[in-house]
Amino acid sequence: MASAAGIMEAALLVAAALLLVLGGGAEALSLDLYEERCPEAEAAVTAAVRQAMAKDRTVAAGLLRMHFHDCFVRGCDGSVLLDSTASVTAEKDGPPNVSLHAFYVIDNAKAALEALCPGVVSCADILALAARDAVALSGGPSWVVHVGRRDGRVSLAAETSTLPGPRASFEQLKQAFHARGLSTKDLVVLSGGHTLGFAHCSSFQDRIHPDKAQQQDPSLSPSFAASLRRACPANNTARAAGSGLDATSAAFDNTYYRMLQGGRGLLASDEALLTHPKTRAWVALYAASQEAFFRAFAKSMLRMGGLNGGDEVRANCRRVNQ
Ligand code: HEM
Numbered sequence: 001m002a003s004a005a006g007i008m009e010a011a012l013l014v015a016a017a018l019l020l021v022l023g024g025g026a027e028a029l030s031l032d033l034y035e036e037r038c039p040e041a042e043a044a045v046t047a048a049v050r051q052a053m054a055k056d057r058t059v060a061a062g063l064l065r066m067h068f069h070d071c072f073v074r075g076c077d078g079s080v081l082l083d084s085t086a087s088v089t090a091e092k093d094g095p096p097n098v099s100l101h102a103f104y105v106i107d108n109a110k111a112a113l114e115a116l117c118p119g120v121v122s123c124a125d126i127l128a129l130a131a132r133d134a135v136a137l138s139g140g141p142s143w144v145v146h147v148g149r150r151d152g153r154v155s156l157a158a159e160t161s162t163l164p165g166p167r168a169s170f171e172q173l174k175q176a177f178h179a180r181g182l183s184t185k186d187l188v189v190l191s192g193g194h195t196l197g198f199a200h201c202s203s204f205q206d207r208i209h210p211d212k213a214q215q216q217d218p219s220l221s222p223s224f225a226a227s228l229r230r231a232c233p234a235n236n237t238a239r240a241a242g243s244g245l246d247a248t249s250a251a252f253d254n255t256y257y258r259m260l261q262g263g264r265g266l267l268a269s270d271e272a273l274l275t276h277p278k279t280r281a282w283v284a285l286y287a288a289s290q291e292a293f294f295r296a297f298a299k300s301m302l303r304m305g306g307l308n309g310g311d312e313v314r315a316n317c318r319r320v321n322q
Contacts, residue, residue, distance in 0.1 A: 072176070076308060096160050107318070151314040153321075184279060194270060207220060219263055219274070244266075256270075258287045
């Protein structure tokens with residue numbers, strides 16, 4: 001029998017998909033919206049990202065994941081950037097988002113843009129541009145971001161339960177992408193975002209310390225599992241402990257796919273991409289050709305970034321306009 005939580009999750013997914021359809025898509029966005037009203041928009045965002053990355057390379061991963069989590073809940077409407085209020089717990093404080101970081105980079109870019117051209121550039125656009133810059137400045141591809149997203153006024157922690165989790169099966173991952181109008185190929189390509197960044201032990205602990213009833217996850221390479229157990233012992237109490245999602249976690253490259261092929265994918269949801277012959281073939285293609293991965297990643301980011309939402313240009317990315 002379906003659990004209440006399962007039914008609630010399915011209802012939220014349908015609502016999220018409907019919102020995306022009603023909110024329009026990439027066709028509503030523009031290539032040159034800010035050319036006249038705020039010609040320095042892109043340069044200001046790039047400067048904010050560059051400045052932050054000069055001090056802390058990990059902000060790149062933070063910004064990329066933030067954009068993904070924004071787009072998957074109510075479309076790319078900056079809803080992930082809103083702070084909780086006395087009456088509403090926002091997405092930001094939902095379980096999958098508590099490890100998001102680098103919000104200050106968006107605040108810095110917004111402050112610079114409000115000084116240059118007040119009320120013009122949405123927070124959702126700033127995040128889409130910042131994610132692109134984060135990838136490019138980490139050695140990955142670049143692409144022209146379509147702009148004109150509007151910022152949403154609603155952000156609910158409960159809706160983050162529709163984000164795919166680290167233990168999601170291939171079917172669940174596919175469903176999460178298809179419900180948002182994205183393809184199975186987009187799933188394989190965008191999972192390549194795990195070429196950057198880090199996961200806490202809690203995201204993969206059960207794969208390396210199965211309880212007595214389970215076997216160790218057979219898809220994991222034994223030597224890789226052993227090294228992960230050293231980083232995350234069973235009695236681990238260090239909340240910051242974890243592992244890079246691939247072996248070169250500050251560089252945007254195709255190491256992620258090569259590791260996946262060698263049984264060294266960190267999350268169960270990463271390994272799940274090897275389940276089907278077709279997705280396995282994409283993994284093999286991107287493992288063999290970084291160029292093919294970069295081209296595909298830019299395209300899929302444009303598709304994900306086209307999931308539109310909101311209705312205003314916020315003055316402060318953390319609060320809706322009064
Ligand atoms: C396909 C389904 C996905 C699942 C199940 C998933 C799950 C996760 C999990 C569990 C973490 C680690 C969180 C932690 O322990 O702190 C993570 C990190 C990350 N994810 Fe994903 N993810 C998915 C797709 C994506 C996509 C589409 C992108 C971007 C295009 C992305 C970008 C990232 C990045 C960059 C990090 C590292 C964050 C950091 O170091 O701060 N993920 N993901």
